[in-house]
Every structure is written in C-alpha cells, then in structure tokens.
Amino acid sequence: MSTPLRIPICDRCALALWPPRTLCPRCGGGAWREGDGSRGRAEQTTDLTGDGAPRLATVRLDAGPVVIARAPGVAAGDRVTLSLDAGALQADPDPGSHDRG
Amino acid sequence: MRTTAGGADGEAVIAAAYEARYERHPAAGRDTTALLAEAFAGALEEAGLTAADVDGLGVASFSLQPDHAIDLCWRLGITVRWLMEDPHGGASAVNLLQHAVRAVEAGDAETIVLLAGDHLDRAAFARLVRQYNRATAEQLVPLGYPGPNALFAMLTTRYGEAHGLDREDLGCVPVAQRAWAGRNPGAVYRAPLSFEEYLAAPPVATPLTRYDCVPVVAGADAIVVTRRERAAGPTVRVRAIAQLHNDDQQQDDRLRSGFATLAPDLWRTAGVGPEDVDAAYVYDDYPVMAVVQAADLGLVPGGDLRRWLRRTLVEEAWPLNTSGGQLSAGQAGAAAGLHGVVEAVQQLRGRAGERQVPACELAVVTGYGMVLYRHGACHGAAVLERLS
Numbered sequence: 001m002s003t004p005l006r007i008p009i010c011d012r013c014a015l016a017l018w019p020p021r022t023l024c025p026r027c028g029g030g031a032w033r034e035g036d037g038s039r040g041r042a043e044q045t046t047d048l049t050g051d052g053a054p055r056l057a058t059v060r061l062d063a064g065p066v067v068i069a070r071a072p073g074v075a076a077g078d079r080v081t082l083s084l085d086a087g088a089l090q091a092d093p094d095p096g097s098h099d100r101g
Numbered sequence: 102m103r104t105t106a107g108g109a110d111g112e113a114v115i116a117a118a119y120e121a122r123y124e125r126h127p128a129a130g131r132d133t134t135a136l137l138a139e140a141f142a143g144a145l146e147e148a149g150l151t152a153a154d155v156d157g158l159g160v161a162s163f164s165l166q167p168d169h170a171i172d173l174c175w176r177l178g179i180t181v182r183w184l185m186e187d188p189h190g191g192a193s194a195v196n197l198l199q200h201a202v203r204a205v206e207a208g209d210a211e212t213i214v215l216l217a218g219d220h221l222d223r224a225a226f227a228r229l230v231r232q233y234n235r236a237t238a239e240q241l242v243p244l245g246y247p248g249p250n251a252l253f254a255m256l257t258t259r260y261g262e263a264h265g266l267d268r269e270d271l272g273c274v275p276v277a278q279r280a281w282a283g284r285n286p287g288a289v290y291r292a293p294l295s296f297e298e299y300l301a302a303p304p305v306a307t308p309l310t311r312y313d314c315v316p317v318v319a320g321a322d323a324i325v326v327t328r329r330e331r332a333a334g335p336t337v338r339v340r341a342i343a344q345l346h347n348d349d350q351q352q353d354d355r356l357r358s359g360f361a362t363l364a365p366d367l368w369r370t371a372g373v374g375p376e377d378v379d380a381a382y383v384y385d386d387y388p389v390m391a392v393v394q395a396a397d398l399g400l401v402p403g404g405d406l407r408r409w410l411r412r413t414l415v416e417e418a419w420p421l422n423t424s425g426g427q428l429s430a431g432q433a434g435a436a437a438g439l440h441g442v443v444e445a446v447q448q449l450r451g452r453a454g455e456r457q458v459p460a461c462e463l464a465v466v467t468g469y470g471m472v473l474y475r476h477g478a479c480h481g482a483a484v485l486e487r488l489s
C-alpha cells in the first residue's frame with residue numbers, strides 16, 4: 001500500500017526535512033508538523049547491477065529536502081511523484097515528463 | 102606507572118608506523134585481534150620500543166565486537182592510563198591522532214599506540230553495510246540498497262557534469278594509483294591497469310565499475326605516538342589537524358565538501374600551503390572522493406582538474422596515495438583511515454622502499470567517511486612533517 005510522501009516540517013522555523021530527525025538543524029526546535037513531500041525532480045540516477053537490482057535516484061523535493069529513492073523508469077531531469085511503499089521511498093515519473101529527457 | 106598527568110609541554114611525535122599485511126583471503130587464525138596484535142608488535146619494533154613502554158591505546162575496528170579497547174589491552178597484556186575507541190571508520194585515524202598528540206603533549210600518556218584493523222568475512226561485511234547506522238537501515242536498505250556504491254555513483258555523475266570530467270578523467274585516479282601499487286609489495290592489486298581495461302570493466306552502479314570500488318581485505322595498521330626524546334631515528338611531527346563533521350546535514354550537493362571549509366584553518370595552523378607538500382594521502386573510497394578532497398584542500402593548481410588528473414597524476418606520477426591507496430592496496434574496514442597515515446609516515450621516515458618519494462618532508466593526509474544518508478559526514482585532515 002503506497003501513500004504520497006508526507007515529511008516533517010519544523011513547527012518553529014518551517015524547515016522541511018527528510019529523513020525525519022530529532023531536533024531541527026536550523027533552529028533546534030523539536031516539534032514537527034507534517035507537510036507535502038510528494039513532488040520533486042530527479043537529479044541523478046544510478047543502475048545497480050544484478051538480477052532485480054533497482055534504479056535509484058537523487059531527488060530534490062519541491063519542499064526542499066534532497067532524498068534517495070527507488071526510481072524505476074525515471075531519468076535524470078524527470079519531474080517525479082514520491083510515495084512511501086512498505087518503508088521504501090519510491091519516485092515515479094510524472095506523465096509526460098519522461099520524453100522530455 | 103604514573104597515573105596522573107605529568108611532564109607536560111612535551112613534544113609529541115609519530116615515531117613509527119606499520120601495516121600488518123593486507124590479504125583478500127587471509128589464512129584461518131588471522132582474525133581481527135591477531136591482525137591488530139601483529140600491527141601493534143610491528144609498530145613498536147619499528148619505533149625501537151616494547152609493549153612495556155606503552156601507556157596508551159586507541160583502536161578503531163568494526164569487527165572487534167563484542168570486545169572493546171579494554172579487552173584488547175587484556176589480550177595484548179598491556180596496562181594503560183589513556184584509552185580510546187573510535188567507531189568512525191575512515192575518519193577514526195585523524196580523530197584518534199588529534200587526541201593522542203594532545204595527550205602526549207599534556208603528559209596524560211607518554212607512548213600511545215593507535216591501531217585500526219578488520220577481518221570482515223562476507224557475512225560480517227554484508228551485516229556491517231546493512232546496519233551501518235539507523236539512516237541506512239531505515240531509509241536505504243528498504244530501497245534494495247546494497248551499499249554506498251549507489252550513492253557515490255550519483256555523486257560521481259554530479260561532480261563529473263559540474264566539472265566537465267568524463268570517465269577517463271576520473272579513471273586517472275585508479276590508473277595512477279595502480280602504478281604506485283606496482284612498487285608496493287603490500288598492495289593486493291599490483292599489475293598495471295590500462296585505460297582500456299579500466300573503461301571496459303563491467304558496471305557495478307552506473308557509472309562506477311569494479312575499478313572504482315575498493316577491494317575488501319583483511320589487515321591492520323598501527324602508529325606509535327610518543328614524546329620526541331623517546332623516539333629513535335627520523336620521526337614525524339603533526340603540524341596541524343583540522344576536523345569538520347556533519348557540516349551540511351546531508352543536504353548539500355558536495356561539489357565542495359567539508360574539506361573546502363576546513364582547509365584555510367588547516368594550512369594557516371600548519372604555517373605551510375598546499376603547494377609545499379611533497380605527497381598527499383586522500384581518502385580514496387571512490388575516485389571522485391580523491392578528486393573532491395584534492396581540489397578542496399587546494400592541491401590542484403588553478404583548479405584545473407583535467408590537467409591535474411591527466412598530466413600531474415598520470416604522466417608526472419605526482420605522489421598521491423603512494424601505497425596504491427585503498428583502490429589498489431585494499432580497504433581493511435576501519436583501517437582505511439589509518440592506512441594513509443601509515444603510508445605518509447613511511448614516506449616521511451624514508452622507509453617506503455621502491456616507491457620512496459625523494460626528499461619527502463611534508464605530507465597531508467585526510468580521513469573521510471561515515472556515510473550517513475547521502476555521503477560521508479566526517480572530514481579530518483592532518484599536515485605531517487619529517488623531523489631529522
């Protein structure tokens with residue numbers, strides 16, 4: 001069951017983070033609300049070798065954080081949608097994004 | 102044995118270094134403790150000291166568990182008044198060295214042996230990779246992540262695109278280091294590596310191939326830090342040490358690393374510049390990291406990376422990672438950080454055999470690592486000087 005990525009946002013200074021942490025690196029706050037982390041752009045990808053080995057991508061979220069995600073069918077430069085699937089962050093290309101390269 | 106601080110204002114030196122032979126497939130019995138013991142004895146013999154002279158021990162090892170530094174003291178039969186253990190892998194050696202030098206200067210200890218080593222079999226290595234830290238276990242392992250190759254593959258792409266470096270440019274690091282390894286009987290890979298061979302190697306994590314990834318070996322390294330008057334023969338002084346950890350919260354693109362931030366302080370404290378060093382030992386877990394560190398420390402004249410890689414490293418064989426580095430000599434787990442220090446000390450003491458750099462008087466050595474989520478979080482560097 002995959003759900004759109006929600007990310008912690010510092011209650012005090014509004015810094016968005018992924019992965020979640022204990023204290024805010026900008027203001028030291030420790031209270032968080034949730035925000036949308038489901039949109040972003042793939043910056044680099046890598047193909048691991050071996051049977052069923054995944055393609056991974058570095059993705060810059062529109063909300064700010066830079067994350068690592070499983071990225072089947074994603075090319076560098078693609079706009080992507082991020083979801084959490086059994087604890088694994090997945091990036092899927094937005095329709096129409098891929099052919100732009 | 103005196104157990105309180107005394108004899109302060111001593112001058113601390115590195116008296117000797119030793120590497121317990123790196124091996125891809127060690128014989129039974131050559132386990133982590135045996136390797137550390139071999140390095141311990143070897144370094145003391147080089148220093149002209151004995152185990153009875155040792156009153157401080159620092160160790161870094163991923164596979165010592167469930168033992169710790171104190172258990173190692175017991176197994177080595179030594180009584181100490183300064184004791185440290187550092188879990189920070191490739192960054193542990195520079196960190197331990199910083200503490201050891203201060204301890205000897207302050208009189209908290211007189212003779213400290215710093216040890217690092219590992220024998221990780223296939224299962225232990227896989228476990229270490231998967232449970233490296235919580236960020237790895239919780240965020241990366243669920244992706245089907247088999248280790249840091251994927252992260253450094255993407256950093257390699259990013260850095261290459263930003264600086265206009267192609268695969269052959271970055272391949273200059275493993276090719277040049279393999280030429281040095283040919284003159285190091287302790288390196289596990291010594292046969293010359295051609296660019297053709299490098300470029301034809303099958304990918305591991307695109308664009309990285311086998312030659313961009315370190316061979317895992319069993320082995321151990323040691324240095325002896327003591328008061329200058331206790332040391333015999335040429336010794337090595339630490340002119341400066343600078344460290345910087347978690348400087349970017351894992352969010353930066355790392356086109357400039359923490360080394361760029363610490364470099365001005367490092368060189369100012371050392372009273373010399375990058376143009377003065379006769380050899381450099383940068384943490385080469387991947388070729389791109391060797392380039393990032395060299396550039397950030399100011400070792401690349403004018404920042405012309407292509408020229409430095411192709412002409413300075415390959416054609417002129419400038420002394421970078423003269424053991425062959427981890428890429429050719431091997432990565433013995435947590436010894437990876439101390440490996441460069443040991444080679445620097447051997448060069449500065451004139452003990453580097455066929456690969457001796459003539460008139461090697463000043464060297465810089467780095468520690469790097471502890472991949473947290475996207476890249477290494479720890480940076481350390483030391484400027485070392487030969488004393489005659």
Ligand SMILES: [Zn+2]
Binds near residue numbers: 011014025027
């Ligand atoms: Zn905050």
